[in-house]
Amino acid sequence: MKVLMLNGSPHEKGCVYTALCEVAEQLRKEGIESEIMHMGAKPVAGCVACGSCAKTGRCFFGEDKVNECAEKLRAADAFIVGSPVYYAGPNGALCAFLDRLFYSASKSFAGKPAAAVVNCRRGGASAAFERLNKYFTIANMPVIPSSYWNSTHGRTPEQVRRDAEGLQVMRDLARNAARMLKGLQGQPLPQYEKKIYTDFIPRLDK
């Protein structure tokens, strides 16, 4: 069993990475493999709603790692997204990345447990955390709980390593992830119905 973790910070080995490493180490102790994928620091295009992914299952833009992440996640059993807190939300580039990842490929993520992890210097962690959970709860992905809302505090990795409570929350997240993964092993997905779309204003052609 393998957990894919996406580091949505532009800093490859910064605070978010430090928090994800704590999750990875506890997962290892629980017998679960993991990989930390870095989103990178290059600009990430937002979704332009071209609709081509509905036909191809891939995002039309190929310059960044969105399609690579989709392939890795299809092969993984669970997903953990880490983000720095920017203006009390997730990193904007990460939201652009996740919009395109989920819009193009989320059907294949159903049933995979998922969680968000955020790091802030001081405030806005809960709002950023909630925003990220929206991706999972619209995609039939069970959200992995922990013993607090998953956040660490620090401006530097060294400060994060001194956030004893934050790191404990990361370890509890890993423990719950392992338990969920083991419990779900071999369990088939429910038979989902064909999606019903009811726009607020009914379409004239339907």
Ligand SMILES: Cc1cc2nc3c(=O)[nH]c(=O)nc-3n(C[C@H](O)[C@H](O)[C@H](O)COP(=O)(O)O)c2cc1C
């Ligand atoms: C554009 C920007 C906005 C930020 N907004 C916040 C914020 O609202 N609250 C906060 O506590 N820290 C804020 N920070 C600090 C980052 O959360 C912090 O530097 C980051 O979590 C460090 O993680 P990293 O080393 O993985 O990038 C902001 C930083 C930047 C660059």
